[in-house]
Amino acid sequence: MASQEIQILDLIEKDVLEEIVRDFTKATRVASVLVDLNGLPITKEHNFSRLCKEYCRSTPEGRAKCYASDRFGGTEGIKQGKPFIYKCLNAGLMDSATPIIVEGYHVATLVMGQVLTKPIPVNEAIETAEKIGIVDIAGFLRALHEVPVMSYDRLQAVVNLMHTIARTISSLAIQKYLSQKSYQQNLHNTINSVTDAIVSTETDGTVRLINKAAARMFSSGSPSIVNRPIFDLFAYPEDFREYLAGSSDQGPYDSPSTFEVLRPSGESFYVQASFRKTYRFTAEPLGYVIVLRDVTQEKMVEQMKQDLIGMLTHDMGNPILSVQRVLELLLDGHLGTLNKRGNDLVPLALNSTHSLSGMVSNFLDIFLDESAGLNLCEVPGNMDSTLAESLQQVGFAADDKQITIHFQPGSASRNMLADWGRLQRTCANLLANAIRFSAVGDTITVQAEQRHNATHGEHLLVTIDDQGKGIDKDKHARIFEKFYTTSPQNSSERRGVGLGLTFCKLAVEAHGGEIWVESPYTNALGEEVKGCRFRFRIPATINDSGEVEHE
Template identity: 25%
Template sequence: MAKNFIICVDDQPEIVGSLMTQLENAVGDLCEIEVAESAAEALEVLDELLEQGEQIDIVITDEIMPGMPGSKFLEIVHQRDPNIMTVILTGQAGFDDVVYAVNHAELDKCIKKPWYYDDLKDTVLELLDKAGTKRRNKQLAEELIAEKNKAEAIVHSITDGIIVFNGNDRISLVNKACTEILGRTEEELIGRRIMDVLELKELILLLIEASHHSDEVVSDEIVLRHSKDPEREIDIIAIAKTLRSRDGQPFGVVTVLRDVAREKEVSRMKSNFLATISHELRTPLTSILSTYELLLQNSLGELTDEQREFISLSKEQGAFLSELLENLIDLMTLSGNQLELMRKAFDLGQLAQEVVKDIQASVSAKGLQLRVDIAPELPEFVADEHKIGRVLKNLLSNAVKFTEKGDVALTISHVDDKIWITVHDSGIGIAEEHFDKIFENFFQVDNTTTREFKGSGAGLAICRAIVLAHRGEIWVESVLNKGTTFHVTLPISATLS
C-alpha cells in the first residue's frame, strides 16, 4: 500500500534528526518522512515527489533559516499544491513572520520550540486527518465537475430544445437545440425571465400550470415566430414538469421544446417509403401466390406428385413472406404513430366467423379441435373492422401454431360496456417472466421456438398497438406445457385515439 509523505525542514541537523525520529515513532506506519536542512533542498525533494505523483500531506519547517525564511518557503509550497498542510516551528520567529505565513501559505499550525512529543504527535495526526479530508473533497469536486460536464454534453446533444427555469422563474439552462428554436444565444437567455426575452404567453401559462401540477407532465402546442426571421413560424410542442430535489422540494421547471415541423417531415418521408414498399413488394408477391394457386388447381395442366409438393412448399413460403412483409409494414406504421383507425359500426360476430373460416384449414391439418362461443346478441360495436379482424387472426393463428394436440377456443362476450375476447389453447405455454416481453416488437422466447414454429415475433406487438389505439386492454395467462389464454377487452363506444 502506497504511503503519503511528510517533509521536515530545519537548518540544524540535530532538530531535523529529532523530528524524523519522533515522527517515525508517531506516524511511521502511515507516512514516509523526508528531511532537508534548507528551503532550497526541501523544494528539490518536494518537486521530485510531486513529479513522481506522490501525495505530500504535511510540510513542517523552521522559520529562521539561511537563504529563505520558512514563511516564504511555505508560500512556494502552497503555490505548488494548496492541499498540503503547513506547519511552522517557532523559536525566534516574530509575529509578522507568522502572519505572513497565514496570509500567503494558509498556515495550518504553529509549534513552539522546544516541543513535547505528545503535542507533536497530536498535531500531526490532526493534520493528516485534515489532509485526507481535503484530498477526498478534492476528488469529489473533480468527480462532480466531470459528471456536470458529462450531463451538459448529453443535454446539448439532444435534438429537442431543453430549457430549465429555477425557483425564481429565471432561465438557468438551455441546450443548443433550444437556442436554435428560439433564435437566441445562450448569453441572451441565461438568467433572464422568459417574458423579458420572448412574447410567448402560451409557454408562460404552461410553466404556471406545471408548477401548480407538480406531479404531472403538462404540454401544449405553440406557434413561435423566429426572433431573427419574423416571417418564419415554427410549430412546437412544449412539455413541462416541475423539478424536485431528493427530499421532494420543488426547485424549478424543465421544459422540452419539440419542433413538430421536423417530425411531420420525417413522418411524411416514412409514409412515402411505406407506400413504395407496399406497392413494390406486395404486387409481385400477390402475382406469385396467385400463380401457385392456379398451378395447384391444375389450371395450367396436370401436376405430378413431386411437382405438387414443391409448388405447395413454395406457396407456403411465399405466404409466410407475405405475412412477414405485412407485419413489418404495420410495425413501421405503428412506430411512427401513424396508425389510423377507420371507425364504423359492424357485426363483430360475423367478422369472427370469417376469421375462423380462414384458419380452419390450419386447424384441420394439425388435427386440432376448434371451439367457438360467440354471444348471440352482441351490441353494435364501433371500431376499425379490418384491424380488429387482424387482432383475431393473429391471436388464433398463434394459438394454432403453438398447439400440437388438444383444442383452440375463441370466446366473445359482452360484459357491462365492454366487449371481451378470449383465445385459449392447450399448447406449449409461456413462462411467467415473458408475459410482458411477448408484446414487444420481434420478441421470441428463444431461437429454438423461432426455427420450429416460424414467425417474426411481430404479431402480438401489432395486437397490443391496435388494442391500445382502441383504448382497450390485452393480457395473457399461461402455464408451461399446459396452455395459454389471451384476454382482450374493448370499449363498445369509446372515442378512438
C-alpha cells in the same frame, strides 16, 4: 461580489447565533444583540435594560435612533478595524460594536452595552427623553437610575471578550462561505460541462442565467439572450408560454416536449424542452430552470425512417397482393388445370402470401401507432364471421400438421361496430401462433361469446386454446413486447413471435379492450392443460334497435 450578496443567516444558522449571543450575555451580564448592516436585530435582544425596552424604544423617534446608533457603531468599527466604544445616540449609555467580517465584507455587527461608566446629569437625561417623545419623564429617570455602572477597565475587558466572540463568529461564517463557494464553483463547472442548454428565467420568462451550451446554441456571433424573454426564441412563442403555464413540474421520467426554435440569424432548429420551477424560501415562485436539447438531427433521422418504412410497407404490399391474385386464379382453374403436385403446392404458397401480407400489415400498423396513433375503421360485422375467415386463412397450415380446430359459431353472431379487418388479423395471428406451437395431431379450440358482467359490462370474449408447450409465467407479459423472443431449449419450444402478438395487443387495446395469456389453463372439464389459452375481450353496447355496437 457585493456585500449584500453574503448574508450571515446563509452561513450560520440562527439558532447557533442565538446561543452564542445568549451565552455571552449570561457571562457578562450586559445587554447584547446581533444586528444587520441597517442596525435591525438578527437575534433576540438579550438582557436589554428597562430603560431601553420601555422608554428609548417605545416611540418611533426613539426606536429609529436606537437602530441608527447600532448602525453607526458597526460603521465606525469597520473604519477603525477594531471594536468601537461609544455613547449611544439615544440615551447616552455606553455601547460597543464589533463588525462580523467575511472575506473582507461586513455582514453583521455584534453590539453590547447599555451600561454607564459615570452617571448622566439629570438635565441631560430629561432633554434626551423629551427629544424622543417620552411623556413619563419621572419613569424614564427611575429606569435610568437602574442602569448598571461599571468601570471603564471592566467595560474594556467585556469588549475584548466580545471581540473574541465576534472573530469566532466570523471564522465559522468564513468556513461555511468557503465551502459554499467551492460547491458553487464545482456546480458552475458541472453545469457548463453539460452539452444541453440550461437557461434560468424569472417568472415572466426573462432570461437571467445561461450555461456555455446555451450561449453556443443561441448567442454565437450574436447578442446574448440574457435579459431577453425566452419566448422570443421560439418560432411559436405562445405554444411555449402555454407549455410553461399549463404544465406541472416535470419528473425525471417525463417525456420532454419538442419545439421549433429560432437562432438570431433566423435559422430554425428543434429542441426537446423540460423544466422545473424554482422557489424562494417563502415558497413564492422565483422562476424556471429550463433544459433544451437540440434534436434537429434526431428529428431528421426519424422523418427519414418514417418515410422509408412507409414506402417499404406500401411497396411490399402491392407485389404480395399481385402474387395472391395469381395463386387464387390458379386454384380456381382460370389459368388451366393443375396437376396433383400443383394442387398440393399452390395452396401452401397462397398460405405463405397471406402470412407475409399479415406481417407487413402488422409492421405498418405498429409503425402508424407509434407515429400518429392507430385510427380504427369501424364497420358493422360480427365475430363469428371474422373467426370463420381467420380459420380459412390458416386452414392449410392446420391441415399440414393434421391439427383439428373446434369452433362452433352462433354465440357471437350479433352485429356490432368494430375494425373487423384488424380483428380478423388478430384472430389469424393467434390461430397461426397456436398451430405453430402445437404438435402433429393436436386439437385447438376456438370460442367467441357475448357476455355481460358488473366489471366489464357488455363485452365480446374470444378464447383460443392449444395443447402446445406452454409459456412460463414470468414471460406472460413480455410476449406482447415488440420483437421479444425467448431462448428455446429445443426446436419445438414456444418462443416469441416478433410483431404478431404486439399487433394483437395494439388492435385489441385500440378497441378499448385487453388481451392476455393463461398457461397452463383449466379446460371445461376442470382439467389442467399444459398449453396456452389466449383470450381477448372488447367492450360493446346494445343500441335501441337491439344491435350490438362497439363503444
